Amino acid sequence: MKKLIEHFSDYPMDENDQHNYKRYRMGRLKHQLWLHNRKHKQAIIDTHDKFMLDNLKQGKTCMFGSAGYYLENFIPDLVVVEQWPIVKKFYPKAQIVEDRSEIAKLNGRVFDNFIVVNNRGDIWCELSVVERHIASYLKAMKSGCLFFYSFRDTQIVDWNRLKEDHYEYFLQFGKHIQRTYDLNMIWHDIKFATKQKDGAGNYDIMENPDTTNGNIKFVFEYQTKNTQIKC
Secondary structure, three states: OOOOOOOHHHOOOOOOHHHHHHHHHHHOOOHHHHHHHOOOOOOOOOHHHHHHHHHOOOOOEEEEOOOHHHHOOOOOOEEEEEOOOOHHHHOOOOEEOOOOHHHHHHHOOOEEEEEEEOOHHHOOEOHHHHHHHHHHHHOOEEEEEEEEEEEOHHHEOOOOOOOOOHHHHHHHHHHHHHHHOOEEEEEEEEOOOOOOEOOOOOEOOOOOOOOOOOOEEEEEEEOOOOOOOOO
């Protein structure tokens, strides 16, 4: 039996397209939805997708690092931005950037919605790094832009899980972003697995309640606060 792949970071990109495609798929769970939807008349989306679609503003939408092409049939004016050149092989319309700062340089300040869903390119980073990424995204947003941002607490390093109140730690980060970058937090959902037995007497073994979309979710509105979020 071949060795099971445990960490996709153990398999760096190389000059082989087939290898790079498989590696990309390992890190982009929503890519599987695209593979299904392009072959079936009835498309599949998850509950967080539905939440975003119900709340998007009319206008231009950017999805970065989130295999966003799987929502192409649902979002009329969608720009998909990725950091992996292999995406061009199966989705030629994708914009490929090396650095997040290139998004604004390529597009300008044009987006009415900006979405980042559990970007696996952000693994093993501190919240200060996440903050720098957000500062880059802001440069591509119009005033009033809705910013949907989610990630997993397990991606974040350099915080004391034994001493910190997990919920407050990430809520305070959202409030810091709000104060610092002229963003208004209009919705958040921060959840952690509860170590309680189910009806069969078993414990939940998942690391958090949403490993696909992330268990730390925010919606911000850039410079304004006019939107009522529908849950």
